[in-house]
Amino acid sequence: MGNTERKGILEDLTLRGLLQDSTDQTALQERLEQGPITLYCGFDPTADSLHLGHLVPLLTLRRFQDAGHRPIALAGGATGMVGDPSGRSEERNLLDQNELSSNVAAVAAQLESFLSFDAESKKKGIAALLVDNREWTAEVNVLDFLRDVGKHVTVGTMLSKESVKTRLSSEQGLSFTEFSYMLLQANDFFELHKNYECEMQIGGSDQWGNITAGIDMIRRRSSAIAYGLTVPLVTRSDGAKFGKTSEGTLWLDSKRTLPYELHQYLINVDDRDVEKLLLQLTLIPVSEISELMVDHRKSPEDRRAQQRLATEVCRLVHGDEEAEQALLATQGLFGSEPTSEDSLEALRGIVPETEVRASELKQGEESLIDVLVLSGLCSSRGDARRTIAAGGISVNGDRQAEDAVSLPNDLLLNGDYVLIQKGKKNRHLLVIV
RNA sequence: GGGUCGGUGCCCGAGUGGCCAAAGGGAACGGGCUGUAAACCCGUCGGCGUAUGCCUUCGGAGGUUCAAAUCCUCCCCGGCCCA
Numbered sequence: 001m002g003n004t005e006r007k008g009i010l011e012d013l014t015l016r017g018l019l020q021d022s023t024d025q026t027a028l029q030e031r032l033e034q035g036p037i038t039l040y041c042g043f044d045p046t047a048d049s050l051h052l053g054h055l056v057p058l059l060t061l062r063r064f065q066d067a068g069h070r071p072i073a074l075a076g077g078a079t080g081m082v083g084d085p086s087g088r089s090e091e092r093n094l095l096d097q098n099e100l101s102s103n104v105a106a107v108a109a110q111l112e113s114f115l116s117f118d119a120e121s122k123k124k125g126i127a128a129l130l131v132d133n134r135e136w137t138a139e140v141n142v143l144d145f146l147r148d149v150g151k152h153v154t155v156g157t158m159l160s161k162e163s164v165k166t167r168l169s170s171e172q173g174l175s176f177t178e179f180s181y182m183l184l185q186a187n188d189f190f191e192l193h194k195n196y197e198c199e200m201q202i203g204g205s206d207q208w209g210n211i212t213a214g215i216d217m218i219r220r221r222s223s224a225i226a227y228g229l230t231v232p233l234v235t236r237s238d239g240a241k242f243g244k245t246s247e248g249t250l251w252l253d254s255k256r257t258l259p260y261e262l263h264q265y266l267i268n269v270d271d272r273d274v275e276k277l278l279l280q281l282t283l284i285p286v287s288e289i290s291e292l293m294v295d296h297r298k299s300p301e302d303r304r305a306q307q308r309l310a311t312e313v314c315r316l317v318h319g320d321e322e323a324e325q326a327l328l329a330t331q332g333l334f335g336s337e338p339t340s341e342d343s344l345e346a347l348r349g350i351v352p353e354t355e356v357r358a359s360e361l362k363q364g365e366e367s368l369i370d371v372l373v374l375s376g377l378c379s380s381r382g383d384a385r386r387t388i389a390a391g392g393i394s395v396n397g398d399r400q401a402e403d404a405v406s407l408p409n410d411l412l413l414n415g416d417y418v419l420i421q422k423g424k425k426n427r428h429l430l431v432i433v
Numbered sequence: 434g435g436g437u438c439g440g441u442g443c444c445c446g447a448g449u450g451g452c453c454a455a456a457g458g459g460a461a462c463g464g465g466c467u468g469u470a471a472a473c474c475c476g477u478c479g480g481c482g483u484a485u486g487c488c489u490u491c492g493g494a495g496g497u498u499c500a501a502a503u504c505c506u507c508c509c510c511g512g513c514c515c516a
Binding site: 264267268269270271272299300301302303306330378379380381382383385386387388389390391392393422423424425426 | 462463464467468469470471476477478479480481482483
C-alpha cells in the first residue's frame, strides 16, 4: 500500500458515486495525503445480522483500509439501546439487554469478516479495530453526561438537524430518548478521537447530522479538526426499497438469507441499476467495471453484469465456496428443471427447505395446499388455492392443474425430496422424513 | 392543564348508522409477453372456503340500536394552538 492509494481513495469513491456529503474535500484530501488516517463507522445492532444495505458503508471502510488507512468498526451496544431517529419515520421499539448483547456479538462477527486484523496489516499500523460503545458509555452517569457532553451542544443546533426536523413535523413526533441519540453518537466520535486518534467518521447519508455533531464536539472539547463523509443510500430505479424482497430483508447471515437467495436477488437487478451496484457493492476496479458494462450493453439479455455482481457480492459476504454453490444452484435451477432424486438432493442447503413427515401428507386429500402453507410459499390456504388456480404452482417441474389440491401420488411413493415451485422464481424443497 | 384535529386493511387514504371485508392509489403476489429484465396487459390481494354462508378487522374498553368503522361514555396514543 503506497502513498498513491492513500491519495486516490477520494477519487475512487467519487468515481463510484459513493461520495454523498463530506467535510471540506480539499482539506480531507490533504490530510489523506499526509499519511494513514484512522476512521470509524458505527453499526447499531437492531437485529442479529446486518443486511445488504449495510454493505455500502461497511465496504467503504474496507476500501479505506485497502488504501492504507486504519478502520474502526463500531458495534453500537449503547446507541442500540436508545434508537437512532435518523431516516426513520417512527419511534423505534426498545430492545432489551439480552437481545442487544447477542445482537452485538452477531454483528461484530460480521463486521470482523470484512476487515483485516492480521499481522500484515498490523505491521503497517492499519489493522482494523472492533469496538463497542458500551465500553465508554455504560459507566457514565447522567449528571456527568449532561455536564461533559450536553454542555457542548446547543438545542438549536440539534433542532436544525434534518433527522430531527423531519420527525418533529411528522405526526409521530420524537421522544426525548431518540432526540438524545445524536449526543451519544457525537460522544462516540469524541471518545474514539481521544483514545484511538480517530479523525474521521463515515456512514450512510442519513448519518450526516450525527457525524457533524461529533465533529463539532471534537472541535469544542479538544480543539481538533475531524473529518466526515457519507455514502449514499442504495436505491432502485423501480422505486422499491433496495435489499428487500417479498420475503423480507436480505440479510448477510446465511442462516437468515441463503446465499442462493442473495444471488438470485442480484441476478434480477434492473439494467438501469447494475452499473451503480457494481461500483458501490463490489471491490472490482472502476476501469474493469466500465469494460464489463460495454460488454454487457452489447447483449443485455445475457446479464453478464448481473452475473458478475451476484457472484462478487456473494463472494464478499459468504466466501468463494458459497458463491460457487449459489452459482451452480442458479444454473441448475434455471437450466433444465432437476427432477431426478440426485439432482433434488443436491439442492439441499441451497434452496429453502421444510421437513415434512410422510404421514402428515394426507394422500388424496389437500396435501398440496397444506404443503404450500407449511413451507411459507403461500400465506393461507385461500392464497394457496388462488395461486394454484392462476397456474402458479409446479411440483418437480410440472405445472399443477388449476383445481389441484393434492400432491401427485407417485411422488410421495418414491421420493425423499419434492421440489415445489411458486411462480418462476420461488422454490422450496420438501424433505420427506 | 385547556382547546382543537386526528388514530381505518402491508403503506397512503376515502368512508361519518344498514347497499362495508370497507372506494381509490401504491406495494406485493400469480399469469401473459420478455432477457429469471423494464414497460405493458390480465387476474388476485383478512380467514375459512365456494355458500345469496360464517368468523375476525376500522386505537382500547363499555354502551345505544333490529343494525355501528360510522352515534354516546370513559380511557390510551399522536399533531397543532393556548397556558
